[in-house]
Amino acid sequence: MRVARAEPEGPWCRADAAPSVPRRVPSNRVSRDFTQTRDELTRLLGPLLVAPDPVEAAEEVHRRLDALDPPVRHRTVRLLLTGVPVENEERARALARTLVRAGTSYLAVCTGLALLTDLGEPQDVPYLWTLGRLRTLVRPVVHALDALDRPAGALLELRSHQGPAVFRPLLAALYAGDRTAVRKRLVALPDDLGPEVVRRVAEAFRLADLPAEVPGLPAREGAALIARTGRLLFLMTSLRDYQPEILSYPDAPRVYEAFARGAGLLPPTLDHHALLLSAVQELSTGPAVLHDWGSGRREAALAELTAVLRRPEWRTVPDGEGDDDAGVRRRAAWVRRTRAQVLDPPRSPGARLRIAVHERDPGDPATVEARVLVDGRPLVPDYFGRGPTGSPEELLFPGTLRAAAEPREVRLAEAYCAEGCCGALYVTVRRDGEQVVWSGWRCPVPPGGTREMPELRFDAAAYDAEIARAEGDESWMWPARRTGRLIADGLRGRPDLLARWNIRFDWAGTAFRDPDETLVSLLYDVEEGHVRQLLWSIPEDGTPPEDRAAAALRRLEEADPRTYGR
Numbered sequence: 086m087r088v089a090r091a092e093p094e095g096p097w098c099r100a101d102a103a104p105s106v107p108r109r110v111p112s113n114r115v116s117r118d119f120t121q122t123r124d125e126l127t128r129l130l131g132p133l134l135v136a137p138d139p140v141e142a143a144e145e146v147h148r149r150l151d152a153l154d155p156p157v158r159h160r161t162v163r164l165l166l167t168g169v170p171v172e173n174e175e176r177a178r179a180l181a182r183t184l185v186r187a188g189t190s191y192l193a194v195c196t197g198l199a200l201l202t203d204l205g206e207p208q209d210v211p212y213l214w215t216l217g218r219l220r221t222l223v224r225p226v227v228h229a230l231d232a233l234d235r236p237a238g239a240l241l242e243l244r245s246h247q248g249p250a251v252f253r254p255l256l257a258a259l260y261a262g263d264r265t266a267v268r269k270r271l272v273a274l275p276d277d278l279g280p281e282v283v284r285r286v287a288e289a290f291r292l293a294d295l296p297a298e299v300p301g302l303p304a305r306e307g308a309a310l311i312a313r314t315g316r317l318l319f320l321m322t323s324l325r326d327y328q329p330e331i332l333s334y335p336d337a338p339r340v341y342e343a344f345a346r347g348a349g350l351l352p353p354t355l356d357h358h359a360l361l362l363s364a365v366q367e368l369s370t371g372p373a374v375l376h377d378w379g380s381g382r383r384e385a386a387l388a389e390l391t392a393v394l395r396r397p398e399w400r401t402v403p404d405g406e407g408d409d410d411a412g413v414r415r416r417a418a419w420v421r422r423t424r425a426q427v428l429d430p431p432r433s434p435g436a437r438l439r440i441a442v443h444e445r446d447p448g449d450p451a452t453v454e455a456r457v458l459v460d461g462r463p464l465v466p467d468y469f470g471r472g473p474t475g476s477p478e479e480l481l482f483p484g485t486l487r488a489a490a491e492p493r494e495v496r497l498a499e500a501y502c503a504e505g506c507c508g509a510l511y512v513t514v515r516r517d518g519e520q521v522v523w524s525g526w527r528c529p530v531p532p533g534g535t536r537e538m539p540e541l542r543f544d545a546a547a548y549d550a551e552i553a554r555a556e557g558d559e560s561w562m563w564p565a566r567r568t569g570r571l572i573a574d575g576l577r578g579r580p581d582l583l584a585r586w587n588i589r590f591d592w593a594g595t596a597f598r599d600p601d602e603t604l605v606s607l608l609y610d611v612e613e614g615h616v617r618q619l620l621w622s623i624p625e626d627g628t629p630p631e632d633r634a635a636a637a638l639r640r641l642e643e644a645d646p647r648t649y650g651r
Contacts, residue, residue: 119161119165122165123165123166130166134172135173136176139182140183140187143180143183143187143193146184147188150196151190157192159191159192162195162196163195166196166199167199167203171203174204177200178200178201178205181197182201183197184197184200185198185209185216195222195225198222198228198229199225201229202228205229207234209229209233210230210233210237214226214230217241217245220245223245226238226241227241235335236288239284239285239286239287243282251275251278252286254270255267255271255290259290264298268295268302271292271310274313280322283317283320284331284333284334286317287317287321287334287336288336292314296344298310299311307347312351312356312360314347315344315360317340318331318341318367322367322373323449323451324452324454325501329371331371331373332373332376337373338378341368342382342385344386345385345390348361348389348390349393349396353396353399355403355413355416355420359416362394362423362424362427363446366423366427368383368386368387369387370439370458370463371456371463372466375463375467394424402417402420415563415601416446416447419444419446422560426560436543436547436550436551437459437544438458438459439457439458440457440486442454442477442481442558444561452473452597453566454473454474454476455475455477455479457474457497468526468528471498471508471529472498472501474498475496475497478592478593479496479592481552481556482570482573482574483573488515488516488548490516493513494513494525494527495511495513497510508529509528511525511526517542520542520544520545521548522541523540563595564601564625565630566603567630568603568623569595569603569604569605571630571634571635573590573592576638577590582642588646589607589609590607591608592605602624603622603623603625604620606618606619606621607619607621619647
C-alpha cells in the first residue's frame with residue numbers, strides 16, 4: 086500500500102514539502118532557472134515516457150541526458166520531474182524500471198528512481214532495497230521508498246546513518262523479529278538524537294504499533310515504553326530545522342493518541358510533567374495541529390492528557406528546590422508556568438485570531454515564539470515552514486501587530502539560516518473600517534512553483550482585543566525575561582537615554598544558553614557606514630525585575646554603554 090506523505094494542509098506548502106529535504110531558495114533567479122531546466126527536461130523526456138519499447142527508450146534517455154548542456158545535477162532530478170505529465174502510466178513505469186534495473190549512468194538511474202517515486206508499485210521495493218546498498222544512491226532510493234514503503238525507506242536511511250553503532254543493536258533486534266528486544270533497545274536510545282533521525286526511527290520500527298503492546302507488559306516496562314513514545318514525539322517537534330519533522334511523520338496523530346491513552350500509566354515525575362505539557366502545547370498551537378486528524382480526534386487526545394494533569398497526584402509539581410543543578414530548577418519553574426497556561430488557556434469565542442506565546446521545555450530549548458493561529462491553525466508552519474514565528478519582543482511588545490489605517494508591513498518569521506538565504510514571511514496589516522486585513526504577503530517561492538497567499542480578514546474589535554490580551558499577558562515570563570521587557574519599554578519611552586551616546590536600541594531578551602541572563606542589544610555606527618552591535622549582560626541577582634530594570638536604565642543615563650558592554 087502506498088503511504089501518503091505527511092504535509093501541511095493548504096496550497097502554499099505543497100511544492101516544497103517533500104520529507105527531509107531542506108528548502109533552500111536563495112533568490113528568484115534560482116526559481117526561473119529551475120523552471121527553465123524542468124521545461125527542457127520535460128520536453129526531452131516527454132516522448133520517451135510513452136514509447137512502446139522501454140529498452141530503446143532507456144537508451145535514448147541516456148543519450149539525451151548526456152547531451153544536456155549545462156548538465157542536470159542528479160540532486161535536482163527528483164524535484165525537476167515532480168508533476169511532469171504522464172499520459173501512459175504503464176509505459177512510463179516500464180521505462181522507469183528499465184532505468185533503475187539496467188541504467189548505466191548515475192543520472193539515468195536517478196531519473197528512473199524519480200519516476201518510480203510517483204509510479205512505483207510494491208513489487209519495486211526489493212529492487213530498490215538492493216540498489217540502496219550503493220552508498221551514492223541511498224538518498225534517491227530512500228525518496229522512492231518513502232512513497233512505496235516508508236518503513237523500508239527509514240530502515241535503509243538508518244542503516245546508512247553516520248552513527249550506525251547507535252542503531253546496530255536496535256536493527257539487529259528488528260532483523261531477528263524479537264519484539265521484546267526492539268522495545269528495550271528503543272527505550273535505551275540516547276535522548277539527544279536529531280529530529281530527522283528520530284522520525285526515521287519512529288517510521289522504521291513502526292512506533293504507532295508499539296503502544297498496543299503495553300497492556301501485555303509489566304507496569305514498569307509499559308510506562309517506560311509510553312514515556313519513550315512521548316519523548317520521540319517531542320524530539321520530532323524540535324524547531325532547530327527548517328520544517329519540524331513532525332510534519333513529515335504521517336503516523337503522528339495515531340502516536341499522539343496512543344501516548345495520550347497511556348499517559349495515565351506514568352508517575353508524576355518532572356520528566357513526565359514536561360512530556361505531557363509539551364504534547365498539550367503541540368496539540369494546541371504547534372505544527373502537529375496541521376495533520377489531517379479527522380473529526381474530534383485531536384480534541385480527544387488533548388482531553389485525555391489534560392485529565393491526567395488534573396489528577397490529584399499530578400497537581401504537586403516537583404519544584405527542584407535544593408537541587409544543585411540550575412537546569413533542574415529552571416525546568417521545574419517552566420513546568421509550573423506552562424501547567425497554568427495549558428490547563429486554563431484564554432478563550433475568545435468566535436475570534437479568528439489567537440496569539441499563543443510558546444516557550445519550549447528548557448531540557449531542549451528553542452527560541453520563544455509568539456505563535457499566530459488563524460481559525461485554530463498555526464499560520465507560520467502552514468504558510469512558511471522555514472523557521473519559527475517571531476518572538477513576543479518582535480511581534481507584541483512594540484505594538485507590531487496593532488492595526489491602523491496606515492498599512493504596515495510586518496515580518497512574522499525568518500528562515501533559520503537567514504533571511505538573505507531562505508527568506509522570511511512578511512504580511513501587510515491594515516485597518517479597513519470594522520475589519521483588519523492581512524494581505525500583500527511576501528514569501529520565498531519554491532523552485533519552479535507558485536505561492537498564492539490568501540487575504541485574511543478579522544473583525545476589528547475582536548482583533549484589537551486579542552492583540553491587547555497577548556501584549557499584556559506575562560504569565561509565560563520568567564524574571565530575566567521580564568527584566569528585558571521592562572528595559573525595552575523604558576528605552577522606548579525615553580529615547581534620550583541612548584541618543585546622548587549616539588547608540589540605538591536593538592532588542593532586549595535573554596541568553597539562549599543561560600535563560601537567567603538578561604541581554605540588551607544596542608547598535609552604533611562606526612567608520613565607513615558600518616554598524617556594530619553591543620551586547621550588555623545583566624545577570625540574575627535575586628532582586629525583583631523592576632529593580633534590576635530601573636538600575637539598568639539609571640546606568641544607561643550615567644555612563645556610555647561602550648564602557649561596560651561587549
